[in-house]
Amino acid sequence: MIVVKVGGGLDVDYGALCDDIAQLHHAGQPVVLVHGGSEETNRVATALGTPPRFVTTASGHVSRYTDQAAMDVFMMMYAGKINKRIVELLQQRGINAFGCSGLDGRILTAQRKAQLRIVENGKQLILRDDRTGTIEAVNQQVLRTLMHAGLTPVIAPIACSHTGEALNVDGDRTAAQIAQALTADTLVLLSSVPGLLRNFPDTSTLIPQIARQDIDRYMEVAQGRMKKKVMGAAEALAGGVNRVIMADARIAQPIQMALAGHGTVIT
């Protein structure tokens, strides 16, 4: 079984992705899909008068600041339009997809970050109404129940806090946690780059292979959003997943191309 995360770039070819999932399904290789949606979400949030706010945490990560108005838009886009349009594309290809978020059935339980320590104009500030979290548990029983019923899970990265609040969680790390919980053979992280690049955005510097024991060294190579992918990859491998592949979401047969070794393969 393969867990695939598809990023939220506007140039992702969802039709090609769903063709690929259908082909793999018919070849006896089931896929669990986790999706992003950040670019479309940013557009709609701006149109609705609540533009996204990205903050730099004290530890140096760039993170989406999710107050309740931002969570409304996050739910609209991730759990709503993006999730259901993917489910529709799969249904049109004969795959009985089932879209949900990690809030549903408490598939994903996360610890809410009680406060977010950020740096703004060189000063440290604390934000207290942020709704983001770090996943602590995956309810693999619910996912297995869906799969045993012949359904293909399509999961939006929203988790449930210990007190039942909806939390924004990182999609790559969500996919990594799900891959571990389901003891997936392979985790494929698809996005709008061909893999991990030594010198972003120079695609000729693609790193084709990484040995799992070396992965921590690549945290410094990874820029911006790619850091979360490298963290996810490290978590998944530590948790028993055989192989993680970072590859291109913008091409035909993106999953099969990744499985054939196109991208950055970590084993």
Next chain:
Amino acid sequence: MIVVKVGGGLDVDYGALCDDIAQLHHAGQPVVLVHGGSEETNRVATALGTPPRFVTTASGHVSRYTDQAAMDVFMMMYAGKINKRIVELLQQRGINAFGCSGLDGRILTAQRKAQLRIVENGKQLILRDDRTGTIEAVNQQVLRTLMHAGLTPVIAPIACSHTGEALNVDGDRTAAQIAQALTADTLVLLSSVPGLLRNFPDTSTLIPQIARQDIDRYMEVAQGRMKKKVMGAAEALAGGVNRVIMADARIAQPIQMALAGHGTVIT
């Protein structure tokens, strides 16, 4: 088992509704919830520059015209924000809710209306890109699978066409179809009125009881949206549901009040 439809008025008290579902759940009375969302959807559609368009069909029904841009917003609001905020309220009350739409797992299969014959300024027009449908089948197996796993389904009224397209379906009739498929004891239709009124909006003309054999006569009493509720009630009763109650969504314990006879009880 009770199937509850809650309407999409801005004055609906979702917190009270979820308190009530939690109380019923702990009393051994499981609820399956179908929700609306029209008023919030209209607001967001207008803010996004695609205001809702309501058309009058040749048969005299007022219907939402759902082109693909409208379906995007419908998915955002119904399957996204409204569905997940209800799931969150239930999770906060210790109920392991599971939100989805009828597109997911093909819970609801509908026949797409190939063309919509409307009347505009006295002239008949035909609209061909409308994405609405009439439910033909409920996949009760998926719903039972969720319930057997201890989950409380929360369902947005979006169905799957025979070719996999997402379709907007009427929420009241969706609830009626689900109640039949699950052989629910009672169908409760909650909205922003206390029940069926002989002279809308005069609440002193509430009709407290209707005998099932008389229901067709009440199609003429029902105005606007209430017609769909009466149609849903008739379908549910014909399909084996014991009792349908139309009642007020804006009060404390709305379901328990309905079950106690407050509203219009059809048996």
